[in-house]
Amino acid sequence: MQEEAEALFSRKFEKPSDFLCCAFGLKDREIDAYFALLAGPLRISEMQKRIGGDRTTVQRVLKRLLEKGLAERETQQISRGGYYYVYKAISKEEVRLKVVKQLEVWYTATRRFLLEGWSEQPE
Secondary structure (H helix, E strand, O other), rough: HHHHHHHOOOOOOOOOHHHHHHOOOOHHHHHHHHHHHHHHOOOHHHHHHOOOOOOHHHHHHHHHHHHHEEEEEEEEOOOOOOOOEEEOOOOOHHHHHHHHHHHHHHHHHHHHHHHHHOOOOOO
């Protein structure tokens, strides 16, 4: 048990993708998509070329980034009629602040549980 706890608290975060994985529960393709968007706004077809996968998969990946607040979507009008979406990443600084906020929420809840709510009897 002690080894498991030590492993949990001694995990090394060596690159930003480690934080994205833990703080937002992102999968590798979602992390790749976020970093692709940091280079500049992309359409779905352009994202397909960057991260691979079919159109539906890329749409699902981008939808998840939108839901997590890591990307934004803009509608672009086509002169002949119709529209398409362009996706862009929120800034690294905004993500950094979101991760810090997540850590503070987790720390507060965990500390409260350990000091006030942890009963002596197993459930």
